[in-house]
Amino acid sequence: MTNSYKEFKMTVGGREVVVETGKYAEQANGACLIRCGETAVMVTVCMSPAPRDGMDFFPLQVDYEEKMYSIGRIPGGFKKREGRASDKAILTSRLIDRPLRPLFPKGLFNDVVVIAQALSVEPDIQPEPLAMIGSSIALAISDIPWAGPTGSVVVGLVDGKYVINPDLAEREKSLIHLNLAGTKDAILMIEAGADEVTNDEMVNAIIFGQEEIKKICEFIESEIVPAVGKPKKEIELYHVPEELDKAVRDFASAKLDAALDTFDRAVRQAGQDAVEKETLEHFKDIYPENVREIKDSLYYLTKEKVRAKIFDKGIRPDGRGLKDIRPIWCEGHVLPRVHGSAVFTRGQTQTLTTCTLGMLSEAQKLEGLDEETEKRYMHQYNFPGYSTGESKALRSPGRREIGHGALAERALVPVIPSEEEFPYTIRVVNDIMSSNGSSSMASVCGSTMALMDAGVPIKAPVAGIAMGLIKNQETGEFRVMSDIQGLEDFLGDMDFKVAGTEKGITAIQMDIKIKGISEEIMHTAINQANEGRKFILGKMLEVVPEVRPELSKYAPRIISFSIDPAKIGDVVGKQGKVINKIIEETGVRIDIDDDGTVNIAGVGDSAQIERAKAIILSIARDPEVGDMFISEVVRILPKTGAFCELAPGKDGMIHISKMSEKRINSVEEVLQIGDKVKVEIIKIGEKGIDLKLLEKISD
Secondary structure: OOOOOEEEEEEEOOEEEEEEEOOOOOOOOEEEEEEEOOEEEEEEEEEEEEEOOOOOOOOEEEEEEEOHHHHOOOOOOOOOOOOOOOHHHHHHHHHHHHHHHHHOOOOOOEEEEEEEEEEEOEOOEOHHHHHHHHHHHHHHHOOOOOOOOOEEEEEEEEOOEEEEOOOHHHHHHOOEEEEEEEOOOOEEEEEEEEEEEOHHHHHHHHHHHHHHHHHHHHHHHHHHHHHHOOOOOOOOOOOOOHHHHHHHHHHHHHHHHHHHOOOOHHHHHHHHHHHHHHHHHHHOOOOOOOHHHHHHHHHHHHHHHHHHHHHHHOOOOOOOOOOOOOOEEEEEOOOOOOOEEEEEEEOOEEEEEEEEEEOHHHOEEOOOOOOOOEEOEEEEEEOOHHHHOOOOOOOOOOHHHHHHHHHHHHHHHHHOOOOOOOOOEEEEEEEEEEOOOOHHHHHHHHHHHHHHHOOOOOOOOOEEEEEEEEEOOOOOOEEEEEOOOHHHHHHOOEEEEEEEOOOOEEEEEEEEOOOOEOHHHHHHHHHHHHHHHHHHHHHHHHHOOOOOOOOOOOOOEEEEEEOOHHHHHHHHOHHHHHHHHHHHHHOOEEEEOOOOEEEEEEOOOHHHHHHHHHHHHHHHOOOOOOOEEEEEEEEEEOOOEEEEEEEOOEEEEEEHHHOOOOOOOOHHHOOOOOOEEEEEEEEEEOOEEEEEEEEEEEO
């Protein structure tokens, strides 16, 4: 162990958290191992020595790695090693990234890479909040310029009480799952799913979590950084030269005012492009090597003018007031062969949403560090280039798409019916057809309509809205905008998404570009979002007022019932012969769980589903005297009787004396092999089952 090894201890949510530094990854700019119970996460941060050439944005990369050995499991697949990150790992990477990013200095274009690795995981102690705290510590003690520290917690609401970093049992009962991060002074990031909680319940959860975050930040700042922190590097940050900036502003300010004086997006963009072209032409001989700086100066000037118009006059780029919602139009049942479909359009943002129903066996199989092994409700989001008019080829979903899909999924999970109420796997796909801001919240709205069109008995319709913010950093004054579009998101200070039902909130996501928001801003945004959300719900319900009473004729019909688990082997048969015969005869699909739950699915004729059920029940329960069956003659002893198949692998015999009221000399006078007959059990003995012929149905 090196001489620089240090150990620090703090309490988070009533549990001891241990931080070790100076022992591992000594060549990284900053590193720590953070433990709580049997959960341990290693976090490292590194920065390139020089800016990347041509970079015009801060190249921060955050990766969260799930090591399968951390839960004593060997990865699946042929290679038997961790491959592409799971959706859960990608979402955790985003959680780590979002509170860190606003605290790096503007003009820093050096590559910064944060890697968090879950090395050991106890089910009761989630690694994600430890990874977020560890990333803050690693950056705070490194020589990388950064205005932290930050703290992070998960907040639950269990039996009416708020809980920090709830354990497995508490998470299962919690009405809120809130990932929260911030500095000791303000909130930086919110990511929450909830079971229709009130505005006050959500705000109080955030306030409760912020108190714990303050303690974490103060501990890092007062105990860890003074002991092991490195001096921060002096890095020359990119900035627009003052002389050039003044010259560009003097030349272009009035021209930009004229270009921005329209509510038509296309006209405004054309005007801005013309001003940029004219400005570059004017300065090409004066500043021949500074094209980038001229463009940046124009960008900052445009940002100031748009923000000032919103802040001072309450006028937004498209002419709306601060609380106005863009025009909405919707369609339901737009694709006839699809189980459920809808189009939701708000302004220039449009999503086509489809809903597909399948058997429970089609649920998504998960391989990760959680106890969850499969997902019955799947929500996927696609953002093709044509949605913004770009000529981009289709690619597999990126981190943003996975994040937006997860947010919409989180918003709808609380209203999805249980497996017992609706024994289907549900897949919802959002294809964004056009985007100008708030496409994830449009996805929530479109998905609700598609689910209702598919006949899924959701508990309540859900709508979503994105709120924006313009804040004066000197005075603290602010303006909150409802239903922000792309330009307002790009030039504003906050993207605060809220989804929920008429009753309450089901999901929240907040990202900011400034160093935190206050409790007052949070209250204002949530209350204003509530008004907008209910207005949008009303527009949706005008088109799809209720859940469709019947499933699409192309959707599978599924029935669910239970049998004695001890009889599963009889139903399946040796090498699956019995169940495969039932499937072949009826054309249905059959799933049987270990607890004896049977799901039978078929498209079209429900009679075949009922037939399959009757066969399974006849196998799964012991026959009783008086039971009647529709059966088939499978073997004949001419002078003795006919054997009938009551169920696969289970026969009974009609004695020759029980075939007719008249005396007959041979069974074949009445029955032939293959005849369909209705029979009744008259005796069950050691030698077998005796039957009586009630009716001959066919030859």
